[in-house]
Amino acid sequence: MIDDTARVIQAQHGSEEAFTELVETYQSHVYNLCYRMLGEPEAAEDAAQETFLRAFQHLHRYDPRRPFATWLLSIAAHYCIDRIRRRKFSFISLDQEEEHDAPELPDAEAAKPEDEAVRREQQEQMQGAIRKLDSVDRAAIVLRYWHDCSEAEIAETLNLTVSAVKSRLHRARRELAGYWPTEERQPSRGRRPHESPAF
C-alpha cells in the first residue's frame, strides 16, 4: 500500500497515474467541501476539478511535512471563498442561490427509510442555513463538522489564528440557530446518535 507522501513524490516527478490515485482518494472530500460552500452540484464539481488542477500545477510548492488533505482543502476553501465573493459582486441574491435543489445521496448506513428521510430533511435545512453564512464562517463550519477538522487544522487551512477560528465557529453556530426553522425549536428529547457533545 503506497501512502500519500509517496504518491505525491511520484506525482512531483511527473507521474500522472500517481496524481490520479490522489484524485480518487480525495475527490469526495474536496467535492463535499465545494458543494457545501457553493450549494450547486455543477458549480461544486467545477470547483473541485479546478482545485485538483491547481494542486497539480503547484505540486512543487507542496510541503510534505503538511498533511496532503489539509493542503488540498485549503486550496478548495480559498477557491470557493473567492468564487462566493465574485458572485456577490455579480449581484446574485441568496434567494436565487436557494432555488437550486441540493441533492442528497441516500445513506447506505441508515437503518430505516423514515430515519433517512428525517436526516435528509434536516441536512437540506442545514444546507439552506449555511448558505446564509459569511463565506469564511461557512468554510470553518464545513471543515469542522463535515470533515472533522480540529480548530488548529481549520486555522492552518484558512490561514487564520486558532482564536479567530473559535470566534468564527461560535458566531456561525449562533447564526445557524437563528436561521433554523421555528417549528424545529422543540425541546430536546433524549440523546440521539451523533449527538452534539454539548448535551
Next chain:
Amino acid sequence: MNHRPFEDWLLEDRPLSGREQRELQVHLHSCPSCAAIAESNLALHSAHLTPAPTGFADRFNQRLARWRRRQRWYQVLGTLVLVIGGLTVLYTVAGTVVRQALQSPADWITAATVYLVFAVESLRVLNEVGRILLRDLRGFVSPLSWMVVSLGGVGLALAWAVSVRRLVRARQGV
C-alpha cells in the same frame, strides 16, 4: 441558573459532564433559543460527506489533458513570438551595420584587427603588472597573513552563497 452559561456551552459545543448535561436538559425544556442552538448543533453533528459524482476522476483527467494541450499551444506561440520578435530587432539594430560592413569589407577587417591587437596587448600588460605586484608583495606579506586572507575570502564566499540560497528558496503552499 440563568440562561447565559447554557447558551455558552451550546455555542462552544464542547463535551459536558453528567451534571452539566442534566442541567442543560432541564433548561432546554423552557428555553426556545437554546433549543434552537441545540437542534442546529445536532444537525451539524449528523452531517455526512456527499460523495463525488461517478466518473469525477475521468473528467478530471480529460480536463488535465485539455490544460496540457493549451500549455503546449502557449509554448509554441510564445516561442514563435520570441523568434519573430528577436529576428525583427536583430534586423533593425544590426541590419545597418551589416549592410555597411558588406559595402566596405576592408574597413571592418581593419577595425576588427585593431580591436584584436588591443585586447591581446591589454591582456599581456595586465599579466605583467600582476606578476610584478605578486613578486614585490611576497616580500612584505608573511605566508600566515596570506593564509588568513585566503580563508577569510573563502568564508565570505560561503556566507554569500548561503544567504543567496536562503533568499531564493521557494515559498511553500499555494
